[in-house]
Amino acid sequence: MGRNLEPIMTDYYNFFSGSTNDFDQDITYFVELAKQIGGPVIELGCGTGRCSIAIAQEGIEVFGVDFSAEKLKIAKKKADDLGLGHKIKWVEASITNFHVPGKTFPLVIMPDRSFLQLINVRDQLSALKSIRRHLDEGGMFAFHVFVPHLRKLTEMEGKYTFRGTFPAGEDEIEVYDFMELDTFNQIAHITRYTERFNIRGESLNRQKTKIRLRYAFPSELSHLLAVCGFKIQNRYGSFYHAPFDAASEELVVEAVKIARR
Secondary structure: OOHHHHHHHHHHHHHHHOOOOHHHHHHHHHHHHHHHHOOOEEEEOOOOOHHHHHHHOOOOOEEEEEOOHHHHHHHHHHHHHOOOOOOEEEEEOOOOOOOOOOOOEEEEEEOOOHHHHOOOHHHHHHHHHHHHHHEEEEEEEEEEEEOOOHHHHHHHEOOEEEEEEEEEOOEEEEEEEEEEEEOOOOEEEEEEEEEEEOOOOOEEEEEEEEEEEEOOOHHHHHHHHHHOOEEEEEEEOOOOOOEOOOOOOEEEEEEEEOOOO
């Protein structure tokens, strides 16, 4: 993602993370996991602090990692306004090669399907190795991705998909995606259109951004994790611990660090 697009994407991300939507259920899952395992916790791809702040509100120390200085600035202000500045440290770094000095952790989480932003195997391996370095022995890495049902992806290709309406003060933001698939490299090229409307329904501005996601198949993730020294402890088909099966739309993974032989 180009740095010149960062203000636009930060705007959208902050509207999205502050609204009620299908992903709100992941906050409960990650907060309960953090309470069960204990802190401190690393959140990778923390953005404007949606999950990090929720975990910190439970009294758990959090390190939020993101490449975007602009998103971290917003996250810090939100945490400070809630009196949580002492519970969260913000780290500007890439998730492929981050470094939180001085300690290892019992839990690393990656919400918001952020693993899909690793668009090649090299980046996936680099991120997993960095995560493993930061985990205690037996520590857990928890993340989630969408399940790439090829028929559904093919049906969405070349079409506009309405993603929802999100509040922005008194205004609203409407979001549409247009997707093109590179099936050889498993890349979804998404053009995201956002349009802002005032309370009278008048269009105030329109913006277009480009996003790339690399979708990953369940068996592929299992191999990647094994190669990098993890063992999958649990796989769920939802944040409510539903069994993972062929009909699942989401894959939630809990993998633990194992000793090298």
